[in-house]
Amino acid sequence: MTHLSIAIPTRRSLEQSRFSIESALIYADKCNARVIISDNSQDADKARWLSGLGANVTYLHSTAQDATLNLINALEHVTTPFVMPFADDDAIYRLDDQQPMNLVDLASDVVCVRPRTFTWIDEGGVIGGHDFIIDEATPAKRIRQYSLRHGGNNSLYYSIFRSDLFVKVFNIFHRSNPLRAGFSDWCLVYALIASGKVIFDPSAVCCYDIGQWASQARIETRMRSLIQQAGLPEAVQPYLSLFYFLDLYVLLMWRELPLDAKERLEAAIACAQIYLPGFAANVTSQPNNYSLETRAFADRLYAIQHPHTLFLEVLPLVDAIKPGVGEAYLRFYEALA
Template identity: 30%
Template sequence: MTQLSICMPSNRVLKDSIASIESAIAYCRQTDAVLIVSDNSEDPEKRAFLQGHSGDLIYVSSVNTSATENWKRAFAAAETAFIMPMGDDDLIFADPAQPALDLATLGGDYIGAFAVNIAFTQAHGQLARKTLSLTADDPAERMKGYLNNAGGNNSNYYSMYRRDVFGGLLSLFLSAHPTQGSYCDWALSLALVSSGKMAHDPGTVFHYNMDNWGSREKIDALNTTIYTAVGLPEGSDRYEHLLMFLDLYVMAARKDTPLTEPQKTKLATDIVLMTMGRFVRRVKQTPDDYDETTRYLVELAMAEQNSLGIFQIALMMADILQPGLKDRYVEFFRRAVAA
């Protein structure tokens, strides 16, 4: 029985996406998976190509839709127990020399599995090869394990997840998150691995295209534009860990998480230490980068013992970054716990 759908929202024209699509088609043939391509490129050549492969993939026409809507449509077409996001410039292969993981055999405390992950750029070829499994019982330990393995590269986000867990988090994010910025990919990855254990599939090899992050100049530019592109002010990268704290605190508290209430309570405290702690240290190290009120609120946060109290102080800091952001996060939190 088919267990996995690869969900590919695609905006590139055919010549720029055909390698990714064909690699996914070949992988699905070998593993009995399903490829879903939701296309908003408006490229007639690509539309004809995808329609011609109707026996190998599910084609979703998303003409005149946003990137967010395109992703929603790709996911909505999936009916399998597991899904895997994939970019239309990435590649995926089945390694015949390695045993493929049968996702149907995963226990209920597992929410998915990591593929072998290889980052590459067109200029430099393969950069890193990562293998990972996260089997700790404690959600925070899984988050720490993810960060230790990542090395600043979040490509393991492109993994296999239970559709209900991934879908619940994605639906909350796309319907209620204050910015839906691409900078939130780290918070999404950490929220996912906090939700359950992750196995390793040695038979699936995912090649992640890092061309957008291929040089220091590109990294510096993206560290600015990933915030300004969603309406946040310039310099928001200085608030990276404050925003990550707010996102993770809300996502970990969501009503449909698989975690128990005691696990959620402990995780809230762990998230304070892992993310808010880093923001506090940055403010202390570079105080001139922040206004007087933010520095004062940092002192209050350091004295506060309750994670909810720290969350409320962090909301006030967010409103200094951008007026109105606090209210949008309050609504995000309300939707998460009421979902």
């Protein structure tokens, strides 16, 4: 029986994506997984190649306008209990000399099985690696644990997750969030690990192309692009932590996330502690970059006791950046909570 689907949204040409897709095909063959490929490249040669890859590959011709909708298209065809999102510029390998993880026997409190992830760039090869686990007992502690371990790299997103949870979280966020921003993968991963633990599969190796994040200049270029795609003004950059906070807070309040009331409150407090103190420190150190209202918020941050009060106070701050977005986030919360 097949327990895993590899979901690949792809827009690159056949020449640009073939190596990555073939690595996923070989990996899938070794672990009896299905491969679901949603292709919006409009590359005729690629379409012909994808159409002939065999019964274990589901090829979807896609007209999706962006990568998120392309992945949603692939996820709609997942019928297995586990899914792994995969990018068409990365590579995944199964090591024959390592005992693979048996997904069927996973403990019920495990939501994610991660590979050993190597980050690499074309001009320099492998520049780092990660195989850390997230094993704290409560959602809040797991959120804090991930915040201390990720090192600014969210490649944990490219791991194996329980399909029912991953698909629901991904869909509810991207169908309801006001921005659907390209940096929202952070809140998705945090919400998933709030729901359960992350363990390590020593038989799986993922090579994650970090080229577009490999220098400060590239990071700034990429972030400008993501901000523009989200419909935000470039002047939003100093305020991005507020959007990270809003996105994660609302997801943690989502009524279908498997947290009880105490866990939900503690997780929301952890969310605020991750994003808001650093933001307030930046406001204090560079006050001229922020509005008077934002400076006042930073001054009283530590006097605010409840995370929902913080949520409500952040809304007018982001609304001043883009009129209407604060109200949109309130509707987002009301739809999910």
